[in-house]
Structure formats: structure tokens, C-alpha cells
Amino acid sequence: MTTTINPELTAEHGEGHGAHANHNLTGFIIFLCSESVIFLAFFSGYAILKLSALNWLPPGVDGLEWRTPLINTAVLVSSSGTIVLAEHFKGKEKLWLFRGFWLLTMAMGSYFLYGQAVEWSGLQFGFTSGTFGGTFYLLTGFHGLHVATGIFLMGLMLVKSFLPGNYVGGEQGVQATSLFWHFVDVIWIVLFLLIYVWQG
Amino acid sequence: MTPTPSLAQGHPQLSWTRYLGFSTDAKVIGIQYIVLAFFFFLIGGFLAMIIRGELLTPPADLVDRTVYNGLYTMHGTIMLFLFIFPVLNGLNNLLIPTMIGAPDMAFPRLNTAAFWLVPVFGSLLIASFFVPGGPAYSGWWSYPPVSIQNPLGNLISGQSLWLLAVALSGVSSIMGAINFVTTILRMRAPGMTLFRMPVFCWTALAAQSLQLIGLPALTGGAVMLLFDLTVGTSFYRPEGGGDPVLYQHFFWFYSHPAVYVIILPVFGIFSELFPVYSRKPLFGYVYVCLASFIIVGLGLIVWVHHMFPSGVTMWMRNLFMFTTMLIAVPTGVKVFAWLGTLWRGKIQLTTPMLFCLGGLINFVFAGITGVMLATVPIDIHVSNTYFVVGHFHYVIYGAAVMGIFAAIYHWFPKFTGRMPYEGLGKLHFVLTFIGANLNFLPMHPLGLMGMPRRVSSYDPEFAFWNVLASLGAFLLGVSIIPFLLNMISSWARGPKATHNPWNAIGLEWLLPSPPPVENFEEHVPTVISRPYGYGTGLPLVEHQDEIERQLTLQEASA
Ligand code: HEM
Ligand SMILES: [Cu+2]
Numbered sequence: 001m002t003t004t005i006n007p008e009l010t011a012e013h014g015e016g017h018g019a020h021a022n023h024n025l026t027g028f029i030i031f032l033c034s035e036s037v038i039f040l041a042f043f044s045g046y047a048i049l050k051l052s053a054l055n056w057l058p059p060g061v062d063g064l065e066w067r068t069p070l071i072n073t074a075v076l077v078s079s080s081g082t083i084v085l086a087e088h089f090k091g092k093e094k095l096w097l098f099r100g101f102w103l104l105t106m107a108m109g110s111y112f113l114y115g116q117a118v119e120w121s122g123l124q125f126g127f128t129s130g131t132f133g134g135t136f137y138l139l140t141g142f143h144g145l146h147v148a149t150g151i152f153l154m155g156l157m158l159v160k161s162f163l164p165g166n167y168v169g170g171e172q173g174v175q176a177t178s179l180f181w182h183f184v185d186v187i188w189i190v191l192f193l194l195i196y197v198w199q200g
Numbered sequence: 201m202t203p204t205p206s207l208a209q210g211h212p213q214l215s216w217t218r219y220l221g222f223s224t225d226a227k228v229i230g231i232q233y234i235v236l237a238f239f240f241f242l243i244g245g246f247l248a249m250i251i252r253g254e255l256l257t258p259p260a261d262l263v264d265r266t267v268y269n270g271l272y273t274m275h276g277t278i279m280l281f282l283f284i285f286p287v288l289n290g291l292n293n294l295l296i297p298t299m300i301g302a303p304d305m306a307f308p309r310l311n312t313a314a315f316w317l318v319p320v321f322g323s324l325l326i327a328s329f330f331v332p333g334g335p336a337y338s339g340w341w342s343y344p345p346v347s348i349q350n351p352l353g354n355l356i357s358g359q360s361l362w363l364l365a366v367a368l369s370g371v372s373s374i375m376g377a378i379n380f381v382t383t384i385l386r387m388r389a390p391g392m393t394l395f396r397m398p399v400f401c402w403t404a405l406a407a408q409s410l411q412l413i414g415l416p417a418l419t420g421g422a423v424m425l426l427f428d429l430t431v432g433t434s435f436y437r438p439e440g441g442g443d444p445v446l447y448q449h450f451f452w453f454y455s456h457p458a459v460y461v462i463i464l465p466v467f468g469i470f471s472e473l474f475p476v477y478s479r480k481p482l483f484g485y486v487y488v489c490l491a492s493f494i495i496v497g498l499g500l501i502v503w504v505h506h507m508f509p510s511g512v513t514m515w516m517r518n519l520f521m522f523t524t525m526l527i528a529v530p531t532g533v534k535v536f537a538w539l540g541t542l543w544r545g546k547i548q549l550t551t552p553m554l555f556c557l558g559g560l561i562n563f564v565f566a567g568i569t570g571v572m573l574a575t576v577p578i579d580i581h582v583s584n585t586y587f588v589v590g591h592f593h594y595v596i597y598g599a600a601v602m603g604i605f606a607a608i609y610h611w612f613p614k615f616t617g618r619m620p621y622e623g624l625g626k627l628h629f630v631l632t633f634i635g636a637n638l639n640f641l642p643m644h645p646l647g648l649m650g651m652p653r654r655v656s657s658y659d660p661e662f663a664f665w666n667v668l669a670s671l672g673a674f675l676l677g678v679s680i681i682p683f684l685l686n687m688i689s690s691w692a693r694g695p696k697a698t699h700n701p702w703n704a705i706g707l708e709w710l711l712p713s714p715p716p717v718e719n720f721e722e723h724v725p726t727v728i729s730r731p732y733g734y735g736t737g738l739p740l741v742e743h744q745d746e747i748e749r750q751l752t753l754q755e756a757s758a
Contacts, residue, residue: 023306023307031374034412034413034415038419040417041417041419045420045421048446048449049446056441128433128434128440131434138427138433
């Protein structure tokens, strides 16, 4: 009942069939663009609520401590550098150096999460303490979730690097994870500026 | 150059049971989407019948007032998230790969997952009828403070299930959008540059871009609503410093573009079908393509026109009145392009063409009421009245659903291999066109007289128009019968369709009906001209005559 056109007619245009080519990276970049809009929504919600608030800080709270978070920030931002190094060594086929810097990036990400957990546990206000508490935990929590996801993805890629024959053509996962990590970093910088720097 | 029998006989007769399981084939998923969407269309339509039954008489006599609130909330939610979006995604699945010559979607498994989320959130939403307190009752827009009231104090309430369902719908739509955009950008046939791409694909690309930009904002806003509802944060609670209008911004930042997610593909359908049934090239093809993206740009900066009475500042009202009126320009360009296509064409009044023409008429009417609504002084007067309900039903039923029916009749032979019956189709058209106008036209005088929306009882002075509207609604209810009859019986034993029963131009018409699993497989023809070369004699692809000759030969030998 079905039919196929004579291959001779069209065989010279072999580049036309895309389904078996790999578009994962395109798809992933589109996903990241879309995901950034959620953060944009949260950021603008934060700004609007803060600008229109009569009493922004809950009673008894006078601002956020910013020194330790600044150190965390430094660690997270420099992990964007270590992941670039890791990718660089993968390109040179120095797999062990790749693994080393990849692991270092994971460690720095974990340090950031740990730092955030410590910060959360020492705070005087909770999620339901007005719009300040709500937006603070919403933003840092949602971002933290992304950091955790990034670390998880890196773990997957690390395991994959031990499978024989991998990373010959399958490095798109590494590229995607690294893009994701830069994304998480950039978001954090905006977040840090909004929450910790803009306290006035 | 003889057909290659080994390849031609390579496909076994596929069993219909593949429609019941997890398939990764876009053509199977497309039909799954459409069939499931019509299942929900029947449920949503049934709710509408109860609503119009209640409104037949001034007092609230058919259902309880709280039940009534649940009815219109669920009607709107089901129709949008479980009918219109899924049915359009079904068309995307069928048409995008075949129109651009791709064997499948870019991410077939993602496609499967996106589809199967629909029955999941659909069941969640339906399940909310059976939880204590009943389904959500705060309207399809779920504005706080109504939507963050939780009188029974249960974690699982109609409203929280509603939020969960809408969130899953968002996830499914994003998965779909990533797939459609990647497929269109990366998998076009050789020679098919962007300006040789069918307009339907342009509009799909535009609509899916809007999903990608807009939906996350709604998701963000909905997450905050869920926290307000369940754990007691106060993002939208004025008593805790929150701002209920903030939610409206999030909601409309997506939901205004969402109306273009609905109508853009329908513009695409009009642009595909008018040339076929007037045997002329699409007038102003390039402008029609570009207008889609101008609509995307403008569509993102008009959302406040839904909030004119909601406490927004004067400069916002003026600005958004202006942008909203601007959007009529690219829309008007398209309308002119269609009229220019029809002008002096050899019009063939087939069922799909009738649905397109009816849809176009309704759309122009809705555009006029839309511009009226965009005018702040008029909007302040009629916002939250039946005038708005009339406006958007003209667009959504009158134009979008009619366009979707047109598409279904037009591409039915391609994907089922059977012809639909013209007589039943025309009956369906007449009932739909009369029913829709009888149902939705009276809503305009009602709104101007001041009848508010979302009420189950009204002043007797409104009775006349309401009776007319209800009669129209019941007619629409009846109109679905010839449609379903037609679909089922012609699929089961309609006459066999050839590869190109309408004499249409397009890659999908150079495939057998139904197309094989991987469409052109490795042998994708090279596109050498713009689409819609009707009456010009220009071939669309290289070796077109040979391809068609082979298809005809195979049809003759089958
Ligand atoms: C020329 C184009 C259009 C203009 C100028 C326009 C304008 C408007 C305005 C100003 C409103 C707000 C009325 C109010 O709430 O007071 C509105 C409501 C609405 N429009 Fe349109 N519109 C246009 C096209 C469309 C299209 C194409 C669709 C759908 C496919 C659509 C769907 C809706 C819906 C669903 C609502 C009401 C939502 C609700 O309040 O529940 N409109 N329109
Ligand atoms: Cu709008």
C-alpha cells in the first residue's frame, strides 16, 4: 500500500535527511533560552514587589549578610573557568585531565550548595515571612535546584567518560552540561546583584 | 527508471493498534493528539451545554451557583489546554515533517513524552470534579484572591489540581515547542530555504516561539500561586505585602501570546488552503511570512489590554492601547493577502474551503470587536461583560475551530488514505456557521447592555438575546454529530484517496496517502521554487513529473 520514490531520482541529495543527524544541542539551547524566562519572571516579580513594598524587611531583620555569600559567589563563578578547562582537555583527548577539572567543578558547585545551606539555616526569617522571605527563598531555592541539577548532570557525564569508546562522537552531553553550568552562573550573578547588592 | 519493487513492498500493513500505545512516529502521535483532543472537546462541549441550559432562563434554576462557577472554569480550561492546544499540536505533528520533507520530528521520544502528558494532566483535571469542594471555580485565569482561598483547608483541592494540571500542560507544550522549532530549523528538505517554506510552517515556528518565550512566565507565576495556596506565602496576598495584580501580569504575559499560539497556525491553514481552492498563488507570500513574526514581536507587548480596569497606571493604559492597535496592522496584511488570493480565483466551494471562508468572515468580525476592546474608554465600559465573551468566542470558535475543521477535512485523505464525505462535511459547515453566529453574536448586544460574564442568573431584560445564544449553542452541539459520523465512517470505508486528491502543491502531496513511516526516507526531493505555484506551471521540486508518474503508477497497480 505504501511506496518509495526511486532512489536514483534523489540520491544525489543525501544531506537532506535530518532525522538521524543529531540536533540535541540545538534543542538544548532552545530549552535554556526558554528556561531563562522563568528566572526573568521571578526577577521582575522580586523587583516589583520590592519597589512597591511599604515594609520590605520582616520585623527584626535588617538586611542580609553579604560577605560569606560573596565568597560562595566567587567559587561558583570561577567554576565556570574550571569547566572550560575541562572541556579544553577533552578536546585535546587528555581524558584524565578532563576528569580532574570536571570533578573540581563538581566540588566547587557542591561547596556553593553547602554554603547556601549553611546560610539558610542561620537566617531569622522563613519562606512565609512576607514577600521578602518568600522571594528570597524562592529565588535562591530555584537557583539552587539548578545547581544541584548541574552537578547531577556532570556526575552522569563523568560516569559516561569511563564507558569504553565514549567521547569519540558523544561529547554533546559534555557541551550541553557545560552550557547549562554557565547559564546557572550567569543567573547567579544577576541574583546576587538583586538580592545582596541591592539592599537599599 | 522503473519503480523499485523491493522498496515499494517493504512496508507491511500497519495495525491500527499502534494508535493505542507509545509510538514515536510523528504521524501516529499526530492522530493520537487529534483524537484525544476531540474526546476532551466533547467533555468541554457538554459543560458548555449545561452552562447555556442554565442561561436559557433568567433565574439560577438548573445548577447550584458554586457548581456553575466550576462549570465555566472547567469549560474554559478544558477547551484551551485539552482541546485547542493538543489539536494544534496534532496538526503540527502531521504537517511539519511531511511539509518540509523530514522523516520524523527531531526528537521522537520527547514527542512521545509530550503527548502522553496530555492524558495525564487531562485525568488530573477531570479528577478534580470528584474531590471534596469540587473543581476549581476561579475562572480559567485563576486570579487571586479567589484562587488562593482554600475554605476546606485540604492540600488536594480543585484549585491545586488545576494548578498541577496547568503546570504539566506547560511542560508538555515546552517539550513540543522545542521539538517543532528544532525540526523546522534543522530538518528542511534540500533547497527549501526559509522563504520557500510553506506558510503553515512559518506560523508554526512563530507560534511555538511564543510558547517558548511566554509559557515560562506563566509557570513562574503559577508556582508562586501554588505556594500562596498551599504553604501560606504572600506573593499575591495584600495583607502580607503581596500584590494580586502581579499575578495578572504573569498570567497575561503568557495568555495574550497564547491567543496567537492558537490563531497563528490557523492563519497558516488559511494561507495553505485559499491558494488550493482558488487555484492562484498566495498573494504577498513574503509579507505573510514576515507578518507572522511581527505578530510575535508585538504580541509580547500588548498583554495589559486585559487589565485596563485592574489598577494599572495611565501611561500603561495608553501604551498598551497603542501597541494593541498596532497589531491589527500585520493581521490586516494577512487578511488582504487572503482576499488578494481569492480575487478572481477559480473558487471551489469544497468543505475545507467553506470552513476557511466562514472562518475568515468570523475572524474579521472578531478583529473589529478586538480593536473596540483595545480602546480604553470602550473597554472600561464592557470589560467583564458578555461583549468580551462574544469577542473571544468569535476568534476561537468562529475562526480557530473552523480553521481547524478546514485543515482536518483538507488533510484527512493524506493521513488516512480515505476521502471524507462532502455531503456530511457541508452539513457540518452549515450547522457550525449558523450555530456559532447565533450563539456568539447575541453576546455583543448583551455586553453593551451591561450583562456581566460568569453569572448564572440575570435580569429578565437580557432574556431575549440569551435564548437566542442558547439555541445557537445547542445547534453547535448538534453540529458535531455529522462531523463525528463523517470521520468514523470515511476512515473505516470511505473511497480510497489518491496521493493528491485536491490537486494541491506541496511536499506532503508528493507522498503516497497515507505516507510511509519515514515519509521520503533518504530520497527527499530538492525544492526548486516557492510554494503555491498554482496556475504558473512551475514545478515545486526537481524531477516532479517523474515522482508523480511513479505515484500514479503505484496507485493504479494497487
Ligand atoms: C485584532 C486582534 C485582536 C485584538 C485587538 C484583541 C483585543 C482584545 C482585548 C482588548 C481584550 C480584553 C477585553 C477585556 O477583557 O476587557 C481581548 C480579550 C480576549 N481576546 Fe482578543 N483581540 C484580538 C484578537 C484575538 C485573537 C486572535 C484571539 C484568540 C485566538 C483572542 C482571544 C481573546 C480572549 C480569549 C480574550 C478574553 C480572555 C478573558 O478575559 O477571559 N483575541 N481581546
Ligand atoms: Cu489579548
